[in-house]
Amino acid sequence: MGRELSTQIVVESEPSNSGGVMAIQLALEVLESLAKHDSVGVTELSRARGSTKARVYRHLRTLVDNGYAVQDLGSERYSAGPRLVALSRVASLTPFESVVRLARPAMMRLRDDTGHSVNLSLVYGETVAIVETLQGNALIGVVMRTHTSMPLHSTAAGKLLLADWLANGIALPDRPYERFTNHTITDTVVLRRELYKVQEQGWAGAPEETVLGVNAVSAPIRDHHGDVIAMLSIMSSIQFIPRIAPRELVDAIKCTAHEISRALIL
Amino acid sequence: MGRELSTQIVVESEPSNSGGVMAIQLALEVLESLAKHDSVGVTELSRARGSTKARVYRHLRTLVDNGYAVQDLGSERYSAGPRLVALSRVASLTPFESVVRLARPAMMRLRDDTGHSVNLSLVYGETVAIVETLQGNALIGVVMRTHTSMPLHSTAAGKLLLADWLANGIALPDRPYERFTNHTITDTVVLRRELYKVQEQGWAGAPEETVLGVNAVSAPIRDHHGDVIAMLSIMSSIQFIPRIAPRELVDAIKCTAHEISRALIL
DNA sequence: ACCGTTGTTACGTCCACCGATACGAAAAGG
DNA sequence: CCTTTTCGTATCGGTGGACGTAACAACGGT
Known part of the structure; x- marks a missing residue:
């Protein structure tokens, strides 16, 4: 929200998945979204990242299983979990x-x-x-x-x-x-x-x-x-x-x- | 360090990898170790987790590529990266x-x-x-x-x-x-x-x-x-x-x- | 009733991930 | 000094886990 008057400059190298675990990349992006927004939806996330709904869902599920995400009552959207704030201790x-x-x-x-x-x-x-x-x-x-x-x-x-x-x-x-x-x-x-x-x-x-x-x-x-x-x-x-x-x-x-x-x- | 006089009680369900992304599980544990300890080594981590050295190394590498971990000078041990503390802001x-x-x-x-x-x-x-x-x-x-x-x-x-x-x-x-x-x-x-x-x-x-x-x-x-x-x-x-x-x-x-x-x- | 959503699930295919193995370097030990 | 161990790093097939496609049920709006 709010107009961005400043020029957004992002210095970032492209994928270059040389010997890495690609699954982690998406998981981290999901974590960031979880941290940034109060709550996120599966479809919304998948579109933002350009990935599949099912893939994002699976990643989100494992994050939930490990306590890094929670889903609000009534099986609606997802938001940050307890272990995510535990990381903040660092x-x-x-x-x-x-x-x-x-x-x-x-x-x-x-x-x-x-x-x-x-x-x-x-x-x-x-x-x-x-x-x-x-x-x-x-x-x-x-x-x-x-x-x-x-x-x-x-x-x-x-x-x-x-x-x-x-x-x-x-x-x-x-x-x-x-x-x-x-x-x-x-x-x-x-x-x-x-x-x-x-x-x-x-x-x-x-x-x-x-x-x-x-x-x-x-x-x-x-x-x-x-x-x-x-x-x-x-x-x-x-x-x-x-x-x-x-x-x-x-x-x-x-x-x-x-x-x-x-x-x-x- | 320091004697633990208290009884450690951890309530936790077992793996139960039902439809989840297993790779994330390890990545999260690595992240936690990264957050907890000042610096960690590949072999040390792999032994603690009971996983392979190569596997932990690959995961650690992608974390580095994404800025969630850094390796100290001289290609030694790994420690927490800038984006990890960015998550803490949440x-x-x-x-x-x-x-x-x-x-x-x-x-x-x-x-x-x-x-x-x-x-x-x-x-x-x-x-x-x-x-x-x-x-x-x-x-x-x-x-x-x-x-x-x-x-x-x-x-x-x-x-x-x-x-x-x-x-x-x-x-x-x-x-x-x-x-x-x-x-x-x-x-x-x-x-x-x-x-x-x-x-x-x-x-x-x-x-x-x-x-x-x-x-x-x-x-x-x-x-x-x-x-x-x-x-x-x-x-x-x-x-x-x-x-x-x-x-x-x-x-x-x-x-x-x-x-x-x-x-x-x- | 018809859409367009949403989150969720099942299934078969394929390639990303894994384990084994090995290498160079640096530390440990004698 | 040499040997031995241990470190992080790199390579390489095989395989099973993660992937995409597609359909599911449950809402909410027009």
């Missing part, structure tokens, strides 16, 4: 969650100061995902799907992580770097040079490297070990964040990120 | 979660007053699951696995829900009532009479109806519509909660449950 377990709570006020200040969308990305193993976004003031903004892994070599936040690996002597992934736009850095040598620059200057930009017309500037948030565990980013049209990022904007982000890092130690 | 969305926060102080008071274990059960569609437990003072206590559906006809909390259905003209489930002990009520007529009694007196007991030697006393928590959405229970050995529940104990539970209900409206 959230409070991760030390990351505290970062989100801690960072929010500083993020809001940054948003109000700059007027741009502000994102907080977290490091999950060797992937990066945005976990918190604050919409900017622009009429037409840019948003990313939260909780989805994003490419490392073509995003401001991702390059910060890669630069940290480089600094710690961790080998960069040797899989080929996918080209998203004609600005995407795909050459290993060029990327390494860029990462050294990122590491030295303490922030990263990524003008039109993932999506044309979109720019982002990001600064690292470090834990008490000095490891990069999160990134603070602003993201907007390249019209508002020029390819050569303005000095005061970069300083604001670096300063805020550093401030959050300091709050983490205490 | 938990705080459910209106139920507010009940838990609201009820906790009252539950602690009840636990200290009575000395028994106190449980909070929530209604999920047409099932009931314990979501919060407070250990009692007894050296040997009784605990139930949280976030798992429990039978309705043989538990104090379950009978409260059934009684509410009866009052609202909702048909009782016609599936046969499973017999757990020789005290379990399995006859429809006897059960209806019991439910009317429960409804009238405003609380329910279930002495040795699910597990021998265990008794429970429960009172309903209602939302602003008057519908039963949760149950407050105490649970212990029948040695400490006699078959004929003492008057003051029943009053304490009814009073506390009513207090929580009133707090819910405000």
Whole structure:
């Protein structure tokens, strides 16, 4: 409901079911729908996913059998089950969650100061995902799907992580770097040079490297070990964040990120 | 870690893979392990589950591909991914979660007053699951696995829900009532009479109806519509909660449950 | 009474999943 | 240092489980 003024940008690789269990894929999507909506129907779900009614029904049934879904009285629609909320315990377990709570006020200040969308990305193993976004003031903004892994070599936040690996002597992934736009850095040598620059200057930009017309500037948030565990980013049209990022904007982000890092130690 | 002095009682039906997708079952167990432990290994998981290493690996791989799991640097063990914590957001969305926060102080008071274990059960569609437990003072206590559906006809909390259905003209489930002990009520007529009694007196007991030697006393928590959405229970050995529940104990539970209900409206 | 829904079920076909087996690497142990 | 174990990963046929098709019963609206 409600008009979506922002451009929905979803970075996602296609199926590529190489040696995986396809059944799980659908089950997970069903779980997400279950979590997102208060209640869902079999036909509705099957149409949304483009699958068969019977298939979705079978998956839904096993979810019910395992307590991850329940069907409302009178054998009507399905909704989230008890064990699904049991999974939520993991959230409070991760030390990351505290970062989100801690960072929010500083993020809001940054948003109000700059007027741009502000994102907080977290490091999950060797992937990066945005976990918190604050919409900017622009009429037409840019948003990313939260909780989805994003490419490392073509995003401001991702390059910060890669630069940290480089600094710690961790080998960069040797899989080929996918080209998203004609600005995407795909050459290993060029990327390494860029990462050294990122590491030295303490922030990263990524003008039109993932999506044309979109720019982002990001600064690292470090834990008490000095490891990069999160990134603070602003993201907007390249019209508002020029390819050569303005000095005061970069300083604001670096300063805020550093401030959050300091709050983490205490 | 830490000695478990309490008797672990898990009420759970066996596989019964009738028309379900078996692959999902394993995937869910993997997800739970991922959520519970900080990191897990393929072999470790396969042994715990009694499955093949290859199978677990394939499942883990698809979970990684979908962002529900990540592997730590250096291709070592696996841990929870970003989308897994995304699912957790639903938990705080459910209106139920507010009940838990609201009820906790009252539950602690009840636990200290009575000395028994106190449980909070929530209604999920047409099932009931314990979501919060407070250990009692007894050296040997009784605990139930949280976030798992429990039978309705043989538990104090379950009978409260059934009684509410009866009052609202909702048909009782016609599936046969499973017999757990020789005290379990399995006859429809006897059960209806019991439910009317429960409804009238405003609380329910279930002495040795699910597990021998265990008794429970429960009172309903209602939302602003008057519908039963949760149950407050105490649970212990029948040695400490006699078959004929003492008057003051029943009053304490009814009073506390009513207090929580009133707090819910405000 | 006729539609168009909904959730549910049965059944036969096929391919996705499985188990066995093996490989390279890294840790353990002597 | 070599051996041994254990880890995650990869490959490869065979098979049975998951799939799609189609029909079912139960509602709700026109």
